Amino acid sequence: MRAPRLVVGALVLAAAFAARAAEPGFGLPHDASLDGHRVDELIHFTIWATGILFAVMVVWMLVAVFRHGPSHAPSPARGDDRRSAIGVLALAAVVFLVVDGNLFFHSVSDLDRHFWNYAVAEQSPGAVLIELNAHQWAWDLRYAGPDGQFNTADDVVSLNDLRVPVDAPVVLQITSTDVLHSLYLPNFRVKQDAVPGSVTRLWFQAKETGVFEMGCAQHCGPNHYKMRGVLTVLPRAEYDAWLASASADGRRGWDPDDASAHWGWAWRRTEP
């Protein structure tokens, strides 16, 4: 009756490592971003570290159950002496410092220097600034157009269609007009909630052209599952050309009296 424990243990270990395997079936989505690999590397480090810890635990339990079964004479050790206590605490501390410590420092560094450094991203040459209004159940996007101001006649406004140039920082300011949503870019490893009444931010940089998906990652009503957008990464020249022609279209279609169309806001500069 104890043999199946081995099977279970083996199954789980296999599952733990399969997640890391190069199997295309269940791997991470394709990474089209400049910094996404940092997330992937940290995930893989964590899989190794936790996998080893888990494997040690399972093997330990299996050995105990098999080798220290009913016919084994139990030790009366209580573990309440100072030496044992120090040993336990030391082991916990070592694991904490090695695993958790690594996680903490890498995570903080990645946030400060690559994911949440909005000021640097915004001020980079060629940065693209976009406003996003999430609502049930689509993504409204707004580009400032040649005049560089949001909510003006030359804005480019699109629905579920996010176009960006390759190799340039794209900074989004995000809000919602109804309920919570969350902008999720799986191929760029980032997301951020869209909160009614506030403006949140997200930035990324694409390292290759292509067509990718935007998803909603916060339950927002029955059609939450359909809130899919398309993210198209274009070569810079194509992007500029598109922006110019879309802006001209926008200017033609501008209606000064349509208040609900003017949902944009003055860009909130991030202090460095």
Place this chain on the structure above:
Amino acid sequence: MSEPVHALSEPFELQPIHPPPKSFLRRWVFSTDHKVIARQFLWAGLLFLLLGGLLAMLIRWQWAYPGEKVPAVLGGFLFRESGGVIGPANYQTLFTSHGLIMIFFAITPILIGAFGNFLIPLQIGARDMAFPKLNMLSFWTFALSQVLVLLSFQARLGPAGAGWTTYPPLSTSVGTPGAGQSLMVAAIFVTGVATIMGSINYVTTVIRLRAPGMTYMRLPLAVWGLWLTAILNVLFVPVLGSAALLLFLDRNFGTQFFIAGAAAVRGGGDPILFQHLFWIFGHPEVYILILPAWGVVGDLVSFFARKPAFWYRGTVWSMVTVTVMSAIVYGHHMYMTGMNPLLGKGFMALTLLISVPAMVLFIDWLLTLWQGSIRTTVPMLFTLGVIFVFGLGGLTGLFLGDISLDLYLHDTMFVVGHFHLTMAAASFLASFAAIYFWFPKMFGKQLDQRLGKAHFWISVVGITLVFGGQLVAGYAGQQRRLYDPFQYQFLAHLRGLNRWTSYFAFTLAAGQLLFVWNWFATLFGKGRPAGENPWQVGTLEWTNAATPPAHHNYDVIPTVLHGPHEFADPAVRAALGRDWLGQAERAPGPREASR
């Protein structure tokens, strides 16, 4: 360290023996006997566990076969208007009520309501709780909350559908109009009141009614777990109450605590305020659900390794540390709300830190097993299962605690796998460890052990495969709460994974029928009679109380001389011919053993 033995008369004065009640209503319906109330909670909890499980199966059906008719009479009955097909609106009700029911109306009444009530007075050597009438009220208030849940399903505009987390603005009347969501919010409030009533009893009883000699450091770990849980309940369920009440006001009286955006007047409220209040409750809540499980595990590993629990004090202090730290890590549920990065990093540091006491617990359990004399009884198998699934689930928490990983993993199935392994699976398996272990004491019979072992294997393998499958889906990027994940092309290749996970889930559910059969057949059939102390352990309920215990528990309040894990002492073996010593039993030999 020995404690002076108190005069036996004192606890008598505090707990006189009352004759048991005679009328049917007073004995079985409005009973103030903690053991009867425990059974009431157990039945009520198991019933809603079945309901919650059914809801889970419907969710898994939708993920296996999106948009297809639910088979047989179930589809026709539940989803009549849509011809047996689960629609998006129904789907959000499914995952909302699944979460709420499992947390508040299944695990809480089973682990905390039933086992808290049954074990605390018996294991501390008391005759009943400190406030028996309040105890009775707590059950009936809880029952009322269950009725409110059922009523919410009848609402015309549909039941609650904003997720168990009930985030506004979706959960306000702007996002989810109608009585269904309001009734569910009311049910949460009422069940919170019931929980607080019960917890006041647990906290006070452990402080005031311990038998002479039952120091805190001689309490069974199960009591520690239940007591710390009760302290957390007392402090943090009211915060949920405040959030629920303010949400109720927003829904029905036009206030704007949480409403912002287009529907807001004059600046509006703050939806994130709700998240703060909710998670200040919500994170302690996950510890509320697991502390009793940890306590039971701590005791049972010792009992079935026939060895003292390794570093009992360390285990107790770890549980206390987790309790104290539980509220200050809450922000890790809110990393993606646009919070101040410094605040986020603070929460990250604390979240990683709280893994240290959890590690100490694990090390203590593993060292209790090592060099033991392990008997793989049914309760022990379930206990090992808890360690296994919580180990896996707890480790996945390391991923989610890091903000830079949470950027990708937040609100994916990885989170769902994580909390199901730690919160659901561990509590689920611990509940069954407790049921199989204490069933003989509660009912005087033994559940069938072979069926129990089969139940264990199907459960633990099923759990690992189902929630492991969810971890994999989340790693691949699948978001949670999606009616049809395959609208997204980047998830299209996960159809097979989701389908197989569903098959494992259906198997896991079917396996529970083994327990249902065992439960009913043993209770209402012949059932093997249990001995007075079939597991041969030394806690007071096994050594000093009858099976099942008398109305007044103990003819004589025992005087406690040792801790609950007195095993493997050669002097005891020599004098008494067994490897265990009861807590109120004098140790053999000239020197009185007093730990």
Place this chain on the structure above:
Amino acid sequence: MTAATRATPGVATIARLPTSRHAFTAYLGMVVFLSSWTMMFAGFFFAYALVRSHAPVWPPADQPALPLLAPGINTLVALAGSAALVLALRDMRRGERARPARWLGVAALLGATFLALQAAVWVSLWDAGLRPDGGPYASVFYGLTGIHALHVLVGVVALGALALMLRPGPGRTGELRVRLWGMYWHFVAAVWVGLYLAVYLA
């Protein structure tokens, strides 16, 4: 574990902890219960603090100003109710027969006065245009004072019932009940002081 008994006369009649073990257990249960209620109100004050910190200006320019006099009087009324309960308890310990019930009645009346004044404040603000659906400022005001008032109502009913129960003369259980409901009242009064300071004055 013996219950604390301070034999110092004078001050002791107010500050003394319950002497019997059973009474101490009830007292402890009440402390735990009030901790719960404190945490619930802490949730409300947290909500108030967060809402207020996000608002650009507080109170918003177009909202009617909150009166200070009537709520200020209410603060005194609430504290007077506490004093009446302390006196009721003191008289019970001294073995007085009729006076405790009278003090309880006074406390209940003071509570009713509190509610009447509060209702008057609400009516006057409602007429001045402050409605619950008028935004976060109004939400905080009506929400917090309303929930608090519900608690006062519970206290008034309980104290009134106790006053009637104790008219024939207090007994052992009577003293315990008065003590416990006294703790409840002190809690409700303390929350009010907090409310007055944070919502009206600040």
